[in-house]
Amino acid sequence: MVENKYGKRMLKKARAQGWLSVETKAKFERIIQERQTDSHEELAEKLLKHQILTETQIEQLKGELKEETILHMEVTTRNSIFHVKDLHKSYKTPEGEFHALKGINLTIYQGEILGVLGFSGSGKSTLLNILGLLTTPDPVGEIYYNGxxxxxxxxxxxxxxxxxxxxxxxxxxxxxxHLNAIENVALPLRLQNIPESECLERSKEMLRNFMTQGEKDKEKVFFSKKPAQLSGGQKQRLAAARAMVHQPQVIFADEPTGNLDFDTGQMVMDILLKAAREKDATVILVTHNPSQARRYCNRFVWMENGLLKGHLSTGMESTMRLIKQLSGKDVKIK
Ligand SMILES: Nc1ncnc2c1ncn2[C@@H]1O[C@H](COP(=O)(O)OP(=O)(O)OP(=O)(O)O)[C@@H](O)[C@H]1O
Ligand SMILES: [Mg+2]
Structure with missing residues (x-):
């Protein structure tokens, strides 16, 4: 017998919401079992007719299921780029070893924008730095990058x-x-021993994506400014251009807009992620900010106390509920 998967998913969601009594749950289950070939519309009609759910509740669940299906397809049809198995990291401290990562298991897919959420001290930066080869993990577990x-x-x-x-x-x-704007952007290219003139041309081209019209009108002036002569937002836009200039496969972004005001932060993120999407680069974005995650990420993980508490590949509303459940705290959505 073919299972009514859609019906089952909807039932699970309705139960999680606390919308079903013992009686209506039994009715719902009967509907799923009896009529294997129901279309989504027929199922909705029956739930309404038997007063199992209201129209608003059905609409909400339908929306969530649709969103999940799209996200799930987007993510799982891609190849995996990172495969992390049982990752641990201990830091030496005067009080002894501090176990910052306690066995992380995670797959990250090519081209996705993965949000890493969690409270301060939960291990987000440690995870990012290990994946980015800036820190070494404990010698247990395994990290695979493209196999x-x-x-x-x-x-x-x-x-x-x-x-x-x-x-x-x-x-x-x-x-x-001591380097000017364009020289700073060019650093990753210089590290690859690319000829200086090409470094500068490619850096200018990338940086222009991150400049306002006013800055472009006087680009020579902008290119030659030293960091001390730039605003916080301008510096962060240079940093974003530098992160992208060598067309990396993976962009590690650790609270990249944490110090910026909302609009400037949004501008940096919009351009960075547009550039990443165009190149099908994978982005791992650490953020404290759920509304930023909602705007940009295809998928989220929630970290707590050195562990991943949840892989949240679901719709945003249910993600927020899950975060609340896992963390015990209310998360505000802008
Ligand atoms: N070099 C280090 N030596 C000792 N302990 C460290 C070191 N780096 C990080 N830690 C500890 O490991 C834990 C995880 O730190 P991490 O920086 O990964 O957290 P985080 O989730 O990025 O926090 P935040 O949101 O505040 O940036 C923290 O308790 C931190 O104090
Ligand atoms: Mg951090």
Whole structure:
């Protein structure tokens, strides 16, 4: 007998909402069992007719199921780029070992924008830095990047991978004070020994994507400014251009707009993610901000106390409910 999967998913959701009594749950189950070939519309009609759910409730669940299906298809039809198995990280502290990651299992897909959410100290940056080859994990577990395990990389291979395939953007822009704007953007290209004139041309081209019209009108002036002469938003836009200039496969973004006002933050993120999508780059975005995650991410994970508490590949409303459930705190959505 073919299972009515859609009906079952809807039943599960209605139960999670607390909308079903013992009686209406039994009725719902009977409807699913009896009529295997019901269309989505027929199912909705029956739920309404038997007063199991209201029209508004049905509409909400239909919306959530549709959203989940789209997200699920988008994500699972892609190839995986990272495969993380039982990842641990301990830091040495004066009080002894501190276990910051306690066994993370996670798959990240090519081209997705993955949101990493969680409270301060939960291990988000540690996870990001290990995936980005900026920190080494404890010698248990395994990380595969495009099928290659990190464990087997020689130091030179690690450097080459990090410099060529990864782009980084952090909360602080980390620009070099003695270099001007365009030289800062060009750093990842220089690390690859690309000829200087090509470095500068490609950097200008990338940086223009992140400039306002006013800045473009006087681009020579903008290109030659040192970080100390730039605003916080301008510095972060340079950092975003630098993260993208070498067309990386993966962009690691750790609270990239944490220090910016809302509009500037949105501008940086909009351009960064548009550029990433055009190149089918994967973005791993650490954020404290659920509304930012909602706007940009295809999928979320929630970290708590060195562990992933939930893989949240669901619609945003249910994601927020799950976050609330997992963290015990209310999450505001803008
Ligand atoms: N170098 C270090 N030495 C010792 N402990 C560390 C070190 N780096 C991080 N930790 C600890 O590991 C835990 C996880 O830190 P991490 O920076 O990954 O958290 P986070 O989720 O990114 O937090 P935030 O949201 O505040 O940036 C914290 O308790 C932190 O104090
Ligand atoms: Mg952090």
């Amino acid at each position: 290659t395990t990190y464990r087997e990389l020689k130091p030179k291979q690690r450097d080459a991978l990090r410099n060529k395939q990864f782009g980084f953007i952090f909360q602080e822009s980390h620009l070099l004070a």
